[in-house]
Amino acid sequence: MLKEARPSHWPRERYDPRYDPLIDAGPGHNRNYAPTYWIDTAGEPPEDDGPITGDVDVDIAIIGSGYTGLACAIFLAKEYGIKATVLEANTVAWGGATRNGGQAQISSGRLKRSQWIKRWGKDVAIKMHAEIVEAFDVFRDLILSGEFDCLPQRGGHLYLAHRPRMMKMLESESELLNKTFG
Ligand SMILES: Cc1cc2nc3c(=O)[nH]c(=O)nc-3n(C[C@H](O)[C@H](O)[C@H](O)COP(=O)(O)OP(=O)(O)OC[C@H]3O[C@@H](n4cnc5c(N)ncnc54)[C@H](O)[C@@H]3O)c2cc1C
Structure with missing residues (x-):
């Protein structure tokens, strides 16, 4: 006090x-x-x-x-x-x-993974991703510990292309995510 x-x-x-x-x-x-x-x-x-x-x-x-x-x-x-x-x-x-x-998700701010790499390079981007995955685990454990009065609902994220040309971008981000950040 x-x-x-x-x-x-x-x-x-x-x-x-x-x-x-x-x-x-x-x-x-x-x-x-x-x-x-x-x-x-x-x-x-x-x-x-x-x-x-x-x-x-x-x-x-x-x-x-x-x-x-x-x-x-x-x-x-x-x-x-x-x-x-x-x-x-x-x-x-x-x-x-x-x-x-x-919503809890494995992301950071408004930038896409390709933008992380462009700004900070691949090594930093991979470290950031690892940190965010770890943070998500900590967050999930805190919630599941029952110490907090909340009702988590599991789910995924659905990214939609609202124009045909956005589809290309989604495909390349998805490929990058799977290949580089696995
Ligand atoms: C509209 C909106 C929607 C979002 N949706 C999501 C979502 O769905 N999922 C998700 O994961 N994230 C979401 N976020 C982001 C998420 O809320 C933030 O990442 C998170 O709140 C950051 O936590 P923080 O403790 O770092 O900062 P904050 O929660 O912003 O807390 C910072 C605190 O520090 C205080 N402060 C700042 N400077 C000083 C100072 N000099 N002295 C004393 N106090 C100070 C501020 O008053 C504030 O209370 C959203 C954010 C916004 C704005």
């Missing part, structure tokens, strides 16, 4: 619909949640300790309480017994974590 903090129910700034994590320099602060399905249905968010107003001594400070930050805190606690302090500019899981479509 942070000592020098305000109570958690301080007034929030309005949600800003123009915020885009891929474009904006930062998330702002003290902003309310985006009005998403998750926020609508998940119940009250966990209380936080309010803003830090002075120096605080912590073992590990994690910046951001999205999936990355919270998963990091969970694993630090479970595997190393470390109680990390998670610092959040807005509200718990305010960013992409409460705005997404809820």
Whole structure:
């Protein structure tokens, strides 16, 4: 518990619909949640300790309480017994974590595998793929552990060509995926 903090129910700034994590320099602060399905249905968010107003001594400070930050805190606690302090500019899981479509898939961002290779080279692309596959396993194990209140539904992804010329692109991405990333 942070000592020098305000109570958690301080007034929030309005949600800003123009915020885009891929474009904006930062998330702002003290902003309310985006009005998403998750926020609508998940119940009250966990209380936080309010803003830090002075120096605080912590073992590990994690910046951001999205999936990355919270998963990091969970694993630090479970595997190393470390109680990390998670610092959040807005509200718990305010960013992409409460705005997404809820689909877990072995992909990263908006780029195709061929674009990874073009940007970073084949070796890096293969390492990225391996990391994402591993992350998916971790994610699946977390869900199957029963610690979280969610109902995973297994499924695949169907990529459709909406124009004849897109078919060629899908075929070549599929071939690349099977050949290079197996
Ligand atoms: C519309 C949309 C749909 C998506 N659909 C899917 C999907 O179906 N499947 C999927 O796997 N992924 C999807 N994603 C992506 C997924 O949500 C993100 O990859 C994931 O949320 C990233 O987690 P994160 O913890 O890295 O970042 P975030 O969840 O964005 O969390 C970052 C947190 O850090 C805080 N923060 C940032 N900077 C600071 C700072 N300087 N100080 C303090 N706090 C800070 C932010 O306020 C935020 O709460 C989608 C994303 C969007 C936006």
